Amino acid sequence: MQQAPAPAVPRRFLRSASAWGVSAGALLALDGGAAIASRWSGSTLALVHALTLGVLGNAMVGSLLQFLPVAAGVRVRGGRGAALWLHGLLNAGALLLVAAFRWPALLAPQWGGAAVAAAFALLFALVLPGLWAAQGQRFLRWGMGAALLAAAVAAALGLLLALALSGRGASPLPAFTDVHAGWGVLGWVLGLLAAVARVVMPMFQGTSVPSMRAQGAWHAALYALLLLATFAALRGVAIPALRAGAGVLGLAFVLAGLLLQLRAPKRRVAPLTLFWRAGFVALAAAACALLAGGEVNALRAGVLALGIGLPLLVTGMQLEIAAFLGWIDVQRRCGRGVHLPGVQLLLPARDKSAVLALHGVSAVVLMAALAWPALARVAGLGLALAHAAGLAALWSVDRRAGRFVEAHEVRG
Numbered sequence: 001m002q003q004a005p006a007p008a009v010p011r012r013f014l015r016s017a018s019a020w021g022v023s024a025g026a027l028l029a030l031d032g033g034a035a036i037a038s039r040w041s042g043s044t045l046a047l048v049h050a051l052t053l054g055v056l057g058n059a060m061v062g063s064l065l066q067f068l069p070v071a072a073g074v075r076v077r078g079g080r081g082a083a084l085w086l087h088g089l090l091n092a093g094a095l096l097l098v099a100a101f102r103w104p105a106l107l108a109p110q111w112g113g114a115a116v117a118a119a120f121a122l123l124f125a126l127v128l129p130g131l132w133a134a135q136g137q138r139f140l141r142w143g144m145g146a147a148l149l150a151a152a153v154a155a156a157l158g159l160l161l162a163l164a165l166s167g168r169g170a171s172p173l174p175a176f177t178d179v180h181a182g183w184g185v186l187g188w189v190l191g192l193l194a195a196v197a198r199v200v201m202p203m204f205q206g207t208s209v210p211s212m213r214a215q216g217a218w219h220a221a222l223y224a225l226l227l228l229a230t231f232a233a234l235r236g237v238a239i240p241a242l243r244a245g246a247g248v249l250g251l252a253f254v255l256a257g258l259l260l261q262l263r264a265p266k267r268r269v270a271p272l273t274l275f276w277r278a279g280f281v282a283l284a285a286a287a288c289a290l291l292a293g294g295e296v297n298a299l300r301a302g303v304l305a306l307g308i309g310l311p312l313l314v315t316g317m318q319l320e321i322a323a324f325l326g327w328i329d330v331q332r333r334c335g336r337g338v339h340l341p342g343v344q345l346l347l348p349a350r351d352k353s354a355v356l357a358l359h360g361v362s363a364v365v366l367m368a369a370l371a372w373p374a375l376a377r378v379a380g381l382g383l384a385l386a387h388a389a390g391l392a393a394l395w396s397v398d399r400r401a402g403r404f405v406e407a408h409e410v411r412g
Contacts, residue, residue: 008080016091018315031043033374072137154184157180175233190310205276286300
């Protein structure tokens, strides 16, 4: 427990993720059907980057900073100061990119691309030496290291695209856009989730440990596909098989996850299990949409994956980590020998279930908006409300922890 960072470090990222979720909902409510009509419109690009960098980026970086020292025994360099720089660069870059896409006359996207690239370069420098030097859990560390490399590649490609859009470089935009998205969503987000699932699913969901051989083959196929697509993009051609391959690998990921849940020796119908089950179902639908082919189905896959499935997975973990951070905070402030409240008392299951229910309603309206664009503004409000509920749940941990500490000080 002593190797855990100060709770304020990961907590800052987790709260920012929920705040970005509210902002993404506001963008959708503002732009309506235009934000989900074409993957090339400025409104769509702004919404996509609010979700990928703002929501998923903050949630995953914050979780990683907590997970690495506690669960993997990996030392993260830099301390609180470096984490502040990381948080500032990531969120400033996300804000600049969203503004550049939504209001192109305001500024060029190159500044946001540069800030995001700097953020992931800093994350790489803070984490990779510890991953290399740590002992044990080699397979887990290799999986997380590969995901970090994927994040760095995605950030570099994003910077190249931002420079091209700003008129300062040339690149085959359609081919590189798909590859950039592949390294970011598949290599970084899905790759990291698959790696940490070896610990998260047995620990919190009562499943067996995933097969190392099967998981290793999945990771190898994933990064081989991304490398092949990258080499093709460098030659100025797009690989149609990238989307089909992403669909197959995504479907394999979610089916394996669902099977582990259903075969769990100690099946737990807890909020986290339900968050992940709902997320798996949404990601399975996204994978099927990719396999169906076509631009319309690619757009549907994006809504299912970025607006519903992946946020469900990371939100479920956000709530668990936030409660654990609150418990660590209480333990450090009260000292040893004090009977502490259980982690589940700091964030009760009913609060998590309420957040899950609102995400479920938001998901239904989002999918309806694809068929009836007039519902897009309502879907945006629903998305903002779901993430606002998550943010309120995160803050409630602090209130409950503070009350316990105050009561302890009065008794003392």
